[in-house]
Amino acid sequence: MHKYILPIEPPPTHQAALRILKTRDGRQFIGKMAKSSAKKWSNAATLMIQSQRQIKQADTLNAPCIVNITFYYPHTKESEKYCKRTNQTHIAKATRPDLDNLAKSVLDAMVDAGVLKDDGAIVELGLAKYYASEPKVVIDIDVHPVFDS
Numbered sequence: 286m287h288k289y290i291l292p293i294e295p296p297p298t299h300q301a302a303l304r305i306l307k308t309r310d311g312r313q314f315i316g317k318m319a320k321s322s323a324k325k326w327s328n329a330a331t332l333m334i335q336s337q338r339q340i341k342q343a344d345t346l347n348a349p350c351i352v353n354i355t356f357y358y359p360h361t362k363e364s365e366k367y368c369k370r371t372n373q374t375h376i377a378k379a380t381r382p383d384l385d386n387l388a389k390s391v392l393d394a395m396v397d398a399g400v401l402k403d404d405g406a407i408v409e410l411g412l413a414k415y416y417a418s419e420p421k422v423v424i425d426i427d428v429h430p431v432f433d434s
Contacts, residue, residue: 286425288424289333289334289424291424297382307373307408334398351428352409355385355414359416360416376389408429
């Protein structure tokens with residue numbers, strides 16, 4: 286199992302950063318603007334993942350795998366009061382941004398960092414988001430047991 290902890294606030298929504306861009310020869314494609322906050326987050330996350338990487342470049346995961354991503358957002362005043370009152374460390378965040386949009390940013394950073402060869406190899410994906418005292422993103426990756434050698 287590989288675990289990565291990114292001590293930064295979860296990413297801005299991936300889809301908000303997408304734009305129709307043009308190549309030098311005029312062909313259009315959908316991409317992220319270089320100055321967007323999503324692109325900046327992705328670059329920072331990629332560097333953090335690379336610095337925590339325990340496997341060698343040749344060991345990039347290509348096998349079917351299970352990925353669990355947990356997003357921890359800074360407390361709101363209400364969530365902080367509730368956690369103190371109930372003696373909990375974190376509580377569920379049931380507001381925007383949507384989990385499916387958040388996942389794309391993290392998975393793209395994992396591929397860019399060379400941890401995953403392709404995010405198409407993910408056969409199980411678990412997502413969760415919480416309010417907590419420390420904003421971060423926690424990523425757990427494991428080879429699917431059927432394919433583990």
